[in-house]
Amino acid sequence: xxxxxxxxxxxxxxxxxxxxxxxxxxxxxxxERVRFLEDALGGESVSAYWLPDSTTPARATEAIGVLxxxxxxxxxxxxxxxxxFSRSGADYRLxxxxxxxxxxxxxxVAFLPDRxxxxxxxxxxxxxxxxPTGKARSIxxxxxxxxxxxxxxxxxxxx
Numbered sequence: 757x758x759x760x761x762x763x764x765x766x767x768x769x770x771x772x773x774x775x776x777x778x779x780x781x782x783x784x785x786x787x788e789r790v791r792f793l794e795d796a797l798g799g800e801s802v803s804a805y806w807l808p809d810s811t812t813p814a815r816a817t818e819a820i821g822v823l824x825x826x827x828x829x830x831x832x833x834x835x836x837x838x839x840x841f842s843r844s845g846a847d848y849r850l851x852x853x854x855x856x857x858x859x860x861x862x863x864x865v866a867f868l869p870d871r872x873x874x875x876x877x878x879x880x881x882x883x884x885x886x887x888p889t890g891k892a893r894s895i896x897x898x899x900x901x902x903x904x905x906x907x908x909x910x911x912x913x914x915x
Contacts, residue, residue: 793821796850797837802826807865807874818842820854820874822862838862840872840896857894872896 790804801823808816819841824834838854859876866873873895880890 792848793823793839796841797821797823797839799823799825799837802834805862807862809865809867816843818851818867819848820862820865820872821850824860854896857896859892859894860888 803824805822808819810816841848864875879888
């Protein structure tokens with residue numbers, strides 16, 4: 757799937773969302789899943805999404821994890837970090853970065869034999885930056901999994 761960093765979008769409301777079995781009653785993503793994504797994709801998030809291939813957590817074998825991170829000094833602008841995760845046993849591992857996907861509110865993920873597709877909200881011509889109303893469907897062609905080095909969290913305390 758082409759995954760593109762989101763730069764320049766202004767968030768009016770930041771919400772963490774996920775999928776059934778991963779959510780609390782208020783709709784927020786489990787903090788442990790958020791920390792897992794922050795460790796895997798690098799950095800603290802202002803919003804996080806977990807999009808598995810099944811709405812039943814025990815049946816899920818792969819997922820797309822998404823972090824929106826604040827751009828320091830950029831007045832509410834965010835960038836996107838996205839990864840493809842696969843599960844072996846009980847644990848997920850990052851199998852590759854997803855690049856060249858832009859937009860907010862990733863949803864409607866489809867895991868197909870040769871690609872993964874998802875929808876995001878994008879600005880249409882004339883939309884205010886705060887309030888996009890368009891949709892974009894992104895496609896990522898699957899490649900051989902690559903080994904991803906462990907990333908240090910940028911805000912982690914250094915010895």
